[in-house]
Amino acid sequence: MQTTIIRNGIYFDGLGNKGIKKDVIIKDNKIEAVVDKAPNIENAKEIDATDKWIMPGLLDIHAHYDAELEVLPALEESVRHGVTTVIIGNCSLSAALGKEEEIVDLFARVENIPAKVLSQWMIGNIKWKNVREYYEHLDTVPVGPNVASFLGHSNLRMHVMGLDRSFTQKNASEDELKKMETIVEEALDAGYLGVSIDMLPFHRWAGVYAPKYTGFSVPSQLAAKSEYKRLANVLRKRNRVLQITPNAIEKTSFMTITRLSQGGFFKKSLKTTIVAALDLKSNEKIYNLLKLLGFIGNKILRADLKFQTLSVPFLNYGDGPVSPLFEEFPSMIKAISADAAGRHAMFTDPTFRKQFVKEWNHKAASVFPKALKEMWIVNSPVSTHIGKNFEQVAKEAGVEPVEHFMNLLAEYDTKIRWKCETSNHRENVRMELLNSEHCFPGFNDSGAHNLNMAFHDGGLHLFKQAMRHPETMPIERAVYRLTKEPADYLGIDAGDISVGKRADLIIIDPTRLESDLTTEPIEDYHPQFEGSYRLIKRSGKVVQHVFINGNEAYTNNGEVKFHEDLGKKKIFGRLLRSNWN
Numbered sequence: 001m002q003t004t005i006i007r008n009g010i011y012f013d014g015l016g017n018k019g020i021k022k023d024v025i026i027k028d029n030k031i032e033a034v035v036d037k038a039p040n041i042e043n044a045k046e047i048d049a050t051d052k053w054i055m056p057g058l059l060d061i062h063a064h065y066d067a068e069l070e071v072l073p074a075l076e077e078s079v080r081h082g083v084t085t086v087i088i089g090n091c092s093l094s095a096a097l098g099k100e101e102e103i104v105d106l107f108a109r110v111e112n113i114p115a116k117v118l119s120q121w122m123i124g125n126i127k128w129k130n131v132r133e134y135y136e137h138l139d140t141v142p143v144g145p146n147v148a149s150f151l152g153h154s155n156l157r158m159h160v161m162g163l164d165r166s167f168t169q170k171n172a173s174e175d176e177l178k179k180m181e182t183i184v185e186e187a188l189d190a191g192y193l194g195v196s197i198d199m200l201p202f203h204r205w206a207g208v209y210a211p212k213y214t215g216f217s218v219p220s221q222l223a224a225k226s227e228y229k230r231l232a233n234v235l236r237k238r239n240r241v242l243q244i245t246p247n248a249i250e251k252t253s254f255m256t257i258t259r260l261s262q263g264g265f266f267k268k269s270l271k272t273t274i275v276a277a278l279d280l281k282s283n284e285k286i287y288n289l290l291k292l293l294g295f296i297g298n299k300i301l302r303a304d305l306k307f308q309t310l311s312v313p314f315l316n317y318g319d320g321p322v323s324p325l326f327e328e329f330p331s332m333i334k335a336i337s338a339d340a341a342g343r344h345a346m347f348t349d350p351t352f353r354k355q356f357v358k359e360w361n362h363k364a365a366s367v368f369p370k371a372l373k374e375m376w377i378v379n380s381p382v383s384t385h386i387g388k389n390f391e392q393v394a395k396e397a398g399v400e401p402v403e404h405f406m407n408l409l410a411e412y413d414t415k416i417r418w419k420c421e422t423s424n425h426r427e428n429v430r431m432e433l434l435n436s437e438h439c440f441p442g443f444n445d446s447g448a449h450n451l452n453m454a455f456h457d458g459g460l461h462l463f464k465q466a467m468r469h470p471e472t473m474p475i476e477r478a479v480y481r482l483t484k485e486p487a488d489y490l491g492i493d494a495g496d497i498s499v500g501k502r503a504d505l506i507i508i509d510p511t512r513l514e515s516d517l518t519t520e521p522i523e524d525y526h527p528q529f530e531g532s533y534r535l536i537k538r539s540g541k542v543v544q545h546v547f548i549n550g551n552e553a554y555t556n557n558g559e560v561k562f563h564e565d566l567g568k569k570k571i572f573g574r575l576l577r578s579n580w581n
């Protein structure tokens with residue numbers, strides 16, 4: 001195999017040590033040497049990394065590529081931003097268990113991938129019958145980045161209880177609970193990281209194949225606390241990880257999570273990652289509460305909580321009434337499930353409108369700022385709308401703003417596209433959260449809500465902000481926080497490039513961080529999405545080389561180039577099993 005010599009770069013090992021000028025030699029998929037001056041080696045490929053950063057590939061600790069990796073295993077939209085390991089099976093959703101149609105119904109609305117497209121990807125292609133066989137299958141997929149997975153509780157619940165009971169019974173029977181525990185044990189034996197559960201009611205069932213439950217929250221959300229506890233105790237014994245999506249609007253949710261994670265004199269605390277620490281526009285004081293909860297949970301109650309944190313403003317796009325932000329409006333659950341004609345009927349019906357106004361004005365904890373002046377129109381059949389917010393458009397029309405908003409939804413439905421920054425808008429607060437010992441950066445949610453958001457480049461944005469605020473976070477700490485720190489916490493072998501380690505390594509040009517990164521996503525029409533699109537990101541020439549398993553997966557020296565075998569041959573990423581086996 002080829003030897004590669006990277007010369008004169010600033011080398012960050014991923015362990016938190018300061019960057020120092022070094023040459024790095026890669027041989028046979030491993031880091032062969034890190035030296036002051038590498039010798040000349042015959043036939044070696046040479047890369048000049050003068051003034052560039054050499055560091056371990058980044059982890060995306062929260063991704064939803066479970067379906068996508070079956071058809072587009074290269075996962076190019078993460079690799080191009082320097083991500084060499086992705087964690088899937090989050091938010092109680094995974095492809096490990098469940099009938100094909102159930103998996104489509106579970107993923108379609110949350111990931112916002114058309115059911116037609118998902119059906120083509122999944123139906124007829126699921127050959128695995130249990131958690132162990134799913135991992136054996138993942139072993140054969142020619143993934144670009146490395147992959148590790150949680151077992152999704154919604155799938156587990158559907159599999160054990162059957163679809164109807166999983167949606168209607170809060171309390172599983174003792175027999176069902178025992179079956180769930182046995183399957184979780186099997187998954188941990190196979191090397192899964194742990195289990196993901198979802199307490200957030202806004203993740204909903206699409207209902208293309210099982211319309212009886214259209215708009216229902218995914219099954220994990222319904223489960224009794226005692227069920228979560230039984231699963232958590234299996235994880236605790238095996239030193240694995242619980243991933244939780246909390247109920248953001250239910251204050252007791254955090255107490256429930258702390259109790260699940262809490263240790264004691266004879267009890268280990270359970271590693272628990274929580275989505276997500278957000279600095280909400282609708283309540284700018286809430287991040288202080290988050291810090292307090294982290295402190296009380298971790299320092300006083302002996303829990304082991306890590307809030308996953310997004311390193312950029314949380315920018316969401318919506319198509320008229322169809323937006324994940326509207327999933328918290330009871331009136332809109334039906335509207336999102338309906339077709340255009342159905343929604344037109346709703347938004348012209350006085351009773352529905354009255355209900356919508358009531359919910360719009362309802363003052364309660366909410367991720368959505370519910371402010372029309374924060375909702376900017378990016379596309380509309382009426383060209384004069386574009387670039388204005390809904391409040392401006394209403395003023396120009398001389399109509400009360402919420403009334404006018406409903407009129408526009410009635411008339412243009414999904415043809416009117418808008419964007420809204422809901423949270424993480426203050427850079428100083430964001431940096432405080434990203435640096436907090438109770439938080440983990442590296443939450444990008446790649447592959448989720450495909451039409452609504454894109455944060456695949458989140459790690460790079462952390463570096464940009466670390467450059468601006470070295471007093472808050474030095475670069476070596478930012479590198480550690482995106483590589484070895486989460487890898488160790490999750491229990492996988494990744495995240496450092498010491499001698500002898502697998503060569504998952506990237507080269508970054510720090511002078512490009514300010515100029516080349518953007519918060520705005522772009523629309524991408526990939527042929528596998530069958531005429532639909534998804535939002536993705538571009539990061540210019542920030543990332544110049546990405547090595548995975550010693551092979552150069554991506555280069556950008558002015559021209560973007562993915563390796564021709566990426567996503568085709570099994571020479572790049574691999575399934576990473578838990579170290580705790």
Ligand SMILES: [Zn+2]
Binds near residue numbers: 062064091275448
């Ligand atoms: Zn998620």
